[in-house]
Amino acid sequence: xxxxxIRPSIRAVPWALGAFCLVLLCxxxxxxxxxxxxxxxxxxxxxxxxxxxxxxxxxxxxDSGTDGMGIRVPSPAGDTQGIRFQIxxxxxxxxxxxxxxxxxxxHLADTEAVAQAVEVARGAPGAEVFIFHQKPTPFLxxxxxxDGVMRHYRKGKLxxxxxxxxxxxxxxxxxxxxxxxxxxxxxxxxxxxPRTDSGLAMIDTFDTSLxxxxxxxxxxxxxxxxxxxxxxxxxxxxxxxxxRPDMAFSVASFARGLERFGGPACPHAKPFSLIVLSACxxxxxxxxxxxxxxxxxxxxxxxELHLSYLDTRAFARLARENPIPFETAHAEAWGRTIALESxxxxxxxxxxxxxxxxYDTDKAAAYLEARxxxxxxxxxxxxxxxKPAGPPAPDVYHDCSENPSFGSGxxxxxxxxxxxxxxxxxxxxxxxxxxxxxxxxxxxxLGSAE
Amino acid sequence: MNRFLQVVxxxxxxxxxxxxxSPGSAMLEERYKAALNDMVQExxxxxxxxxxxxxxxxxxxxMSQGLEKAEAMQSISEQDRASLHSVLGKFYAYDSELKxxxxxxxxxxxxxxxxxxxxxxxxxxxxxxxxxxLSGGAIIIILLILLLLxx
Numbered sequence: 122x123x124x125x126x127i128r129p130s131i132r133a134v135p136w137a138l139g140a141f142c143l144v145l146l147c148x149x150x151x152x153x154x155x156x157x158x159x160x161x162x163x164x165x166x167x168x169x170x171x172x173x174x175x176x177x178x179x180x181x182x183x184d185s186g187t188d189g190m191g192i193r194v195p196s197p198a199g200d201t202q203g204i205r206f207q208i209x210x211x212x213x214x215x216x217x218x219x220x221x222x223x224x225x226x227x228h229l230a231d232t233e234a235v236a237q238a239v240e241v242a243r244g245a246p247g248a249e250v251f252i253f254h255q256k257p258t259p260f261l262x263x264x265x266x267x268d269g270v271m272r273h274y275r276k277g278k279l280x281x282x283x284x285x286x287x288x289x290x291x292x293x294x295x296x297x298x299x300x301x302x303x304x305x306x307x308x309x310x311x312x313x314x315p316r317t318d319s320g321l322a323m324i325d326t327f328d329t330s331l332x333x334x335x336x337x338x339x340x341x342x343x344x345x346x347x348x349x350x351x352x353x354x355x356x357x358x359x360x361x362x363x364x365r366p367d368m369a370f371s372v373a374s375f376a377r378g379l380e381r382f383g384g385p386a387c388p389h390a391k392p393f394s395l396i397v398l399s400a401c402x403x404x405x406x407x408x409x410x411x412x413x414x415x416x417x418x419x420x421x422x423x424x425e426l427h428l429s430y431l432d433t434r435a436f437a438r439l440a441r442e443n444p445i446p447f448e449t450a451h452a453e454a455w456g457r458t459i460a461l462e463s464x465x466x467x468x469x470x471x472x473x474x475x476x477x478x479x480y481d482t483d484k485a486a487a488y489l490e491a492r493x494x495x496x497x498x499x500x501x502x503x504x505x506x507x508k509p510a511g512p513p514a515p516d517v518y519h520d521c522s523e524n525p526s527f528g529s530g531x532x533x534x535x536x537x538x539x540x541x542x543x544x545x546x547x548x549x550x551x552x553x554x555x556x557x558x559x560x561x562x563x564x565x566x567l568g569s570a571e
Numbered sequence: 572m573n574r575f576l577q578v579v580x581x582x583x584x585x586x587x588x589x590x591x592x593s594p595g596s597a598m599l600e601e602r603y604k605a606a607l608n609d610m611v612q613e614x615x616x617x618x619x620x621x622x623x624x625x626x627x628x629x630x631x632x633x634m635s636q637g638l639e640k641a642e643a644m645q646s647i648s649e650q651d652r653a654s655l656h657s658v659l660g661k662f663y664a665y666d667s668e669l670k671x672x673x674x675x676x677x678x679x680x681x682x683x684x685x686x687x688x689x690x691x692x693x694x695x696x697x698x699x700x701x702x703x704x705l706s707g708g709a710i711i712i713i714l715l716i717l718l719l720l721x722x
Contacts, residue, residue, distance in 0.1 A: 217597070217604070219600075219695075220604070220695040221604065221607075221611070221691065225611070225612045359650070363597060401696060425696040426696065427695065428695055471692055472685055472689045472692060473689060473696065517657045543689065544689060545678065545682075545686055545689045549676070
């Protein structure tokens with residue numbers, strides 16, 4: 122009878138594989154950020170991340186019925202009464218977001234943006250807040266774990282933390298929107314609401330009696346959308362996410378993402394009351410036009426924006442004030458408050474130009490439509506391998522009012538502009554800004570007076 | 572048995588797709604920003620205005636040279652070249668302003684610390700590989716050139 126002989130080295134393999142699997146398991150369970158994993162937001166008096174609510178511990182995916190370790194837990198997300206506001210934060214963290222302050226201390230802009238979002242989520246008891254942090258989590262220090270993490274708050278309590286994947290050819294916020302629609306207390310019906318007698322959209326005449334989504338109408342909470350990241354490219358085909366350089370992201374795909382979250386752009390109702398775009402060059406005519414159908418107001422920076430970002434913490438305070446009904450004027454007032462507080466904070470920290478614009482999107486879109494020729498200018502195409510034409514120019518964008526026939530923008534165009542000139546550079550004496558910046562087709566000559 | 576284990580091991584590695592070369596560029600970008608911060612801190616800690624100017628000039632000159640070299644490389648794409656061209660324009664402007672060339676108000680001695688911070692914030696807003704768009708391979712090459720030249 123022949124005996125099966127196993128060499129000692131092979132006998133050790135199952136143990137090695139077992140150990141490897143154990144390490145994999147540990148790495149998996151530690152890949153999601155834990156409560157307390159985000160730092161305090163600079164200037165904040167409160168801790169950034171909450172302790173989980175005692176009755177509703179955060180779970181990785183409550184729909185699975187377990188807490189990720191095989192223990193069944195009750196769904197913590199049943200209480201949706203009294204939610205009047207939905208605030209959706211998308212924070213891009215898959216690129217270089219390091220900056221240094223005046224003292225030489227290092228900061229991570231995306232992590233701080235998440236910290237301020239968490240502060241808003243904790244401080245707004247009448248709100249449901251979704252925070253999507255688009256930052257890959259490494260797995261075993263080398264392999265890809267998740268592409269991002271969603272943190273979901275209801276009435277100030279963290280109810281779930283869900284790692285997710287966003288492996289698509291084009292990032293139109295599809296992964297984030299799917300999670301939002303899955304877990305939202307008021308998923309979007311996707312139908313345009315009927316016009317009211319006063320001509321106002323239902324979303325702007327919200328009151329507590331309309332808390333439940335009604336058939337045929339986009340009734341529900343007042344929605345806000347906030348994006349933190351680098352400049353959103355005007356065209357696709359440009360690497361935006363470091364770990365997924367082939368995934369396209371553009372102003373058009375961002376606008377499609379807004380529709381995924383908020384529903385279609387209806388002729389008399391907009392899915393979002395206010396959109397805050399905390400990124401460089403968010404206030405270009407092209408971006409304003411693309412976003413206008415989805416928001417009553419847009420707060421963005423037409424120029425470059427320092428990585429210390431906009432300060433949206435006022436959302437929590439404003440949500441606590443709880444105006445009934447919430448009207449368009451409230452959206453404008455909230456936008457102004459956030460713009461003013463962000464402007465003040467940026468003035469303390471930065472010496473570069475600060476330009477924030479609050480757009481009444483209907484007026485702004487009409488103004489831009491009437492002046493298409495003044496801003497729709499295609500840059501000249503260069504030959505492959507050729508040196509770019511013209512001398513290097515310090516500014517890729519300039520104030521659109523420098524374009525002939527664009528006009529002066531500003532209040533006439535439905536734009537409230539908060540501008541502070543840089544302490545240095547060619548624009549240090551500039552006192553006026555139209556509220557929009559356009560790509561500079563003809564570079565400004567260096568060393569010559571403007 | 573050996574072959575089976577090899578296949579299993581390969582399968583595990585294939586199933587968990589490795590992260591792309593991003594850690595390399597991330598590390599270099601971090602190093603680049605740290606070098607920028609070192610320059611700013613050095614300017615602030617130097618009492619003599621002439622020495623401050625020298626530090627700033629040294630940094631701007633080397634950055635410009637590095638960007639010129641990177642821009643001249645045949646292997647980079649047209650898009651990368653255009654991005655580098657705009658960053659190079661920023662450094663030319665910093666140089667013109669520091670030296671008070673025509674069209675620019677010269678930077679006063681008392682404002683040199685602020686000017687160093689202005690360069691830093693300008694680069695952080697449009698960092699190489701961050702706010703301007705460069706392909707992953709180009710970032711690694713360009714940052715290596717820049718870092719070799721800075722020090």
